[in-house]
């Protein structure tokens with residue numbers, strides 16, 4: 001499907017070369033965008049044969065994107081989904097059956113939690129949330145009905161890191177499928193498949209597409225049987241691979257993703273360091289800072305940091321926080337991240353912890369740092385702190 005690969009190539013090189021030899025037409029560097037529902041088959045014998053028979057499975061541009069994503073992390077294959085959330089729910093549905101149980105980190109992305117407590121529960125799969133700080137001791141929580149262990153590191157909003165290899169090893173010893181939401185690292189700063197995880201999920205909406213104009217998700221695995229089970233789940237649900245234009249835009253984003261991650265990661269660290277010195281800030285939750293409680297795991301497992309982190313303010317009223325954020329000129333108020341533009345949200349209404357209560361000195365804010373100059377972002381925040389005080 002992909003270029004001849006050189007195993008020594010680094011991610012930047014792999015992402016520039018990936019899929020280049022396959023989908024192109026008339027010598028174009030990039031693949032064609034093929035729209036379609038109907039696929040014409042050449043004969044009656046082919047109608048029920050093994051080949052592609054319907055547009056839901058996607059066309060060449062989807063295959064190119066799949067090959068590029070698999071190549072990046074050394075996976076057997078990629079399954080695409082129409083959103084990152086769909087990729088999370090498909091991962092859980094394909095690893096469980098009625099009567100079973102999943103162990104999910106208490107720091108999980110909110111909509112994944114809503115799925116576990118809602119649809120997954122209605123179809124007879126229970127969820128138990130575990131403290132994200134649990135490592136190999138997860139073995140004590142695994143019971144006879146445990147079918148999957150779901151990780152996210154760092155966790156959404158609160159940014160705890162998990163001991164991924166210890167969790168994966170404990171799950172494997174009991175035949176439990178491990179799934180990770182690895183959106184934060186984009187598969188570049190951390191490769192969960194190298195740390196024993198069975199299925200890694202990406203919201204391609206974030207850094208891969210990178211321009212706040214696409215919703216798409218992906219699942220990668222090294223195990224052909226798991227890829228087959230996930231593919232079957234996507235097919236049974238009728239989800240399909242997403243629009244061909246979206247696959248194209250995501251592939252286009254991938255070419256520059258390492259550059260954007262580098263810049264956004266460096267800018268985020270600069271902003272985080274500046275915030276750490278501010279008297280209004282009680283705590284900066286950025287895993288690359290030595291003050292982060294899980295920094296040792298970050299230093300052990302990650303190649304770098306992306307542009308998303310959180311802070312805890314000293315106690316402040318809702319009106320003060322609103323005055324600070326409503327007046328920002330460069331930071332938008334928005335729930336997504338990974339695009340070229342900086343964003344911030346308040347988080348407290350979203351925190352629904354049950355395994356271990358979230359305790360913090362004051363309000364929690366989550367930042368996504370974009371491609372603006374960090375000094376301009378810092379100036380915007382400095383004005384915000386003046387409004388916070390007023």
Ligand SMILES: *Cc1c(COP(=O)(O)O)cnc(C)c1O
Pocket residue numbers: 083084085086088109156181183184203204205206215216217336
């Ligand atoms: C955004 C996000 C998702 C969901 O992605 P969508 O494409 O928006 O559905 C899943 N997990 C994490 C950690 C996210 O930040």
